[in-house]
Amino acid sequence: MPSEAPILAEEIAYSYNKLLAVDRISFHVDAGEILGFLGPNGAGKTTTLKMLVGLLVPQSGRIAILGKDIVKNRAEAQSQIGACFEEKSLYEDMSAAANLKFFASLFGIRDLDVARLLDRVGLSGDRKDRVSNYSKGMKQRLMVARALVNQPKVLFLDEPTDGLDPVSSEAIRAVILEEKAKGVTVFLTTHDMMEADKLSDHVAFISEGEIAAFDTPENLKHQYGKRILKIRYYRDRKLIEEELPLEDKQAGRHIEEILGDYDVLDMHTEEATLEDIFIQLTGKKLE
Amino acid sequence: MSLRRILSIMRKSLNPKNPYIIFVLLGPFIYAALFQFVFGLWQAKPKVAVYERGNQAIVLEIREKEAVGLVEADSADDLIKMVEDKEVDIGAVFAEDAEERLTAGERTSVDIYVNGESLAKSRAIALATITSAVREISPGTPQVDFEQVKLGKEKALSLMEMFMPFFIIIIILLGAFLLPASFIVAEKEKRTLAALLVTPTTFSEILLAFGTVGIIISLAMGMILLLLTVGITQPLLLLIIFAFGSILGAEWGLVFGLLSKDQASLIAYIKVINIFIIAPALFVIFPSWPQWIAKIFPTYYIANPIFRISIYGEGWSELGWQVLALAGFVAVFFIPLLVLAIRSVKSTKARLLTVSS
Numbered sequence: 001m002p003s004e005a006p007i008l009a010e011e012i013a014y015s016y017n018k019l020l021a022v023d024r025i026s027f028h029v030d031a032g033e034i035l036g037f038l039g040p041n042g043a044g045k046t047t048t049l050k051m052l053v054g055l056l057v058p059q060s061g062r063i064a065i066l067g068k069d070i071v072k073n074r075a076e077a078q079s080q081i082g083a084c085f086e087e088k089s090l091y092e093d094m095s096a097a098a099n100l101k102f103f104a105s106l107f108g109i110r111d112l113d114v115a116r117l118l119d120r121v122g123l124s125g126d127r128k129d130r131v132s133n134y135s136k137g138m139k140q141r142l143m144v145a146r147a148l149v150n151q152p153k154v155l156f157l158d159e160p161t162d163g164l165d166p167v168s169s170e171a172i173r174a175v176i177l178e179e180k181a182k183g184v185t186v187f188l189t190t191h192d193m194m195e196a197d198k199l200s201d202h203v204a205f206i207s208e209g210e211i212a213a214f215d216t217p218e219n220l221k222h223q224y225g226k227r228i229l230k231i232r233y234y235r236d237r238k239l240i241e242e243e244l245p246l247e248d249k250q251a252g253r254h255i256e257e258i259l260g261d262y263d264v265l266d267m268h269t270e271e272a273t274l275e276d277i278f279i280q281l282t283g284k285k286l287e
Numbered sequence: 288m289s290l291r292r293i294l295s296i297m298r299k300s301l302n303p304k305n306p307y308i309i310f311v312l313l314g315p316f317i318y319a320a321l322f323q324f325v326f327g328l329w330q331a332k333p334k335v336a337v338y339e340r341g342n343q344a345i346v347l348e349i350r351e352k353e354a355v356g357l358v359e360a361d362s363a364d365d366l367i368k369m370v371e372d373k374e375v376d377i378g379a380v381f382a383e384d385a386e387e388r389l390t391a392g393e394r395t396s397v398d399i400y401v402n403g404e405s406l407a408k409s410r411a412i413a414l415a416t417i418t419s420a421v422r423e424i425s426p427g428t429p430q431v432d433f434e435q436v437k438l439g440k441e442k443a444l445s446l447m448e449m450f451m452p453f454f455i456i457i458i459i460l461l462g463a464f465l466l467p468a469s470f471i472v473a474e475k476e477k478r479t480l481a482a483l484l485v486t487p488t489t490f491s492e493i494l495l496a497f498g499t500v501g502i503i504i505s506l507a508m509g510m511i512l513l514l515l516t517v518g519i520t521q522p523l524l525l526l527i528i529f530a531f532g533s534i535l536g537a538e539w540g541l542v543f544g545l546l547s548k549d550q551a552s553l554i555a556y557i558k559v560i561n562i563f564i565i566a567p568a569l570f571v572i573f574p575s576w577p578q579w580i581a582k583i584f585p586t587y588y589i590a591n592p593i594f595r596i597s598i599y600g601e602g603w604s605e606l607g608w609q610v611l612a613l614a615g616f617v618a619v620f621f622i623p624l625l626v627l628a629i630r631s632v633k634s635t636k637a638r639l640l641t642v643s644s
Contacts, residue, residue, distance in 0.1 A: 053485045054484075054485065055481060055485060074487075075487035075489070078485055078486060078487050079486075081485070085478075085481060085482070085484040087478050088478070089477060089478040089479045089481055089482040090477070090479070090482075091299070091477065091479060092477065093302065093304060093305070094299075094302070101293065101481055102299050103482070103486065105291070105292075105295040105484060106292050106295055106296075106483070106486040106488050107487065108291060141479065146482070150486075156485075157523075232498075248406045
């Protein structure tokens with residue numbers, strides 16, 4: 001495992017009393033990459049994230065963030081990370097600007113460009129409003145902005161778009177991609193496979209505290225998914241629908257035959273989704 | 288430990304819109320005004336002990352006045368003991384032939400024993416009642432020589448002075464105890480503690496910031512209240528006692544803040560422990576109650592020295608041991624805070640984010 005990876009977890013485990021939440025998992029995230037950490041509720045995603053950001057001390061194993069042991073050099077590592085949790089954790093009696101300035105002060109930042117940061121998440125017009133008046137999506141966008149006050153090199157996002165309206169979700173996804181473009185490493189927990197597929201360079205499937213698969217979305221689809229061609233055509237005035245596996249060599253000839261002899265209505269290829277692969281690998285649905 | 292981060296958290300906590308801050312800043316003055324009003328309307332009758340030999344015509348006159356609570360003493364010594372024990376505000380010992388001399392229009396003498404810690408108002412009522420009774424049995428202007436003997440500390444207490452220990456404890460309870468406790472509970476309820484702990488901020492910095500806010504406000508409010516009521520004598524000694532008292536209050540506030548899951552459970556805790564915190568003030572207000580009971584409570588060592596300094600001008604020589612006892616309580620109560628803080632760091636981190644794992 002590369003020791004220079006911004007996020008490095010080696011054999012980390014955590015139990016809540018007798019409940020084993022994370023079972024000696026290892027992984028790393030390379031610089032400037034987004035890792036989609038995927039799993040259903042209760043799979044161990046948030047426990048892993050809590051260990052990575054220094055909120056929980058792993059009961060075994062080791063975590064290094066930007067080369068620094070998160071347990072031994074917690075403050076040093078935390079000064080270079082940003083974290084956004086799923087649950088809203090804002091000072092609601094304060095304005096958005098005051099929230100950001102306060103958190104910036106904890107990092108020793110005095111010249112925070114609040115307007116620019118809020119503009120990035122589409123909240124510049126609401127900067128002076130009390131957060132208690134914000135919608136759920138606005139609060140989540142503010143939490144993402146808060147995670148960026150210290151210009152982190154590593155960003156941890158826990159279900160950042162869960163339950164949000166499309167506008168807020170898209171705004172957050174845009175920020176994640178902007179950060180990636182800057183070279184920021186992103187650890188993203190989600191159970192939204194579409195989102196993970198869109199954003200992630202690598203994905204890890206976690207189920208019952210174990211990593212069931214770790215690869216790029218393309219490789220996973222290639223390895224576990226079946227690509228098929230769906231074709232609809234008329235034969236003797238009757239609509240026929242066929243699914244032909246692309247890996248099947250016989251399918252090519254059959255397709256040629258259909259195209260030559262019949263009136264084709266439409267045809268398109270269909271790939272397995274990450275969700276299909278997750279179910280295939282773990283036997284569980286992502287809910 | 289970063290002073291900059293501690294100051295940032297303190298600044299954030301001192302939100303003038305925070306209802307707790309408003310309550311803490313205004314509370315003592317509201318309480319003081321209410322007490323003045325309530326006790327101005329209702330006050331127990333002054334207690335007068337009388338020792339009169341003969342057919343006790345003066346005693347009967349005093350009893351008819353109903354302005355005072357009359358206690359008949361069996362002897363002059365018995366009366367003096369009652370005054371010394373602060374069972375009565377004033378005692379009057381009439382000469383053996385006082386009644387005959389008064390009815391004959393002749394000069395007589397009355398020994399008046401005054402409880403030095405009685406209220407000035409009570410003394411005035413009691414003396415006026417005794418004088419009026421004497422006048423009733425005298426045909427003309429009574430010829431009486433009053434010889435006044437003050438027993439105990441020489442000081443007539445005003446209502447405000449008498450209830451000062453109570454207000455001191457209220458200030459410490461509100462400022463040093465309630466503020467840090469409510470800050471912690473609010474962070475728990477808002478789940479912002481997790482957000483703070485993923486910055487370089489440590490749990491001890493958070494606790495120190497909250498505790499310091501409580502201590503400063505409590506200290507400032509206490510000194511202001513003293514200044515506005517009885518004045519400040521021996522400012523250094525007062526400041527030390529207030530500082531220790533505030534630190535003790537903050538320690539308790541942090542402990543109960545850590546123990547409370549939410550505002551409702553904090554209020555439930557406060558209801559339970561309130562009486563234990565306030566009880567010593569009652570013993571200072573009512574000195575006839577057995578004082579050894581009061582000395583069991585840590586807050587006695589806050590309220591009593593401040594009371595003795597402000598009212599009787601006592602100093603290090605009389606109160607030094609109480610200041611030391613208070614410092615001892617501060618040290619002792621730091622231990623449960625430390626244990627609870629260490630436990631909370633582990634459990635809080637594990638439970639702060641209630642999202643499923």
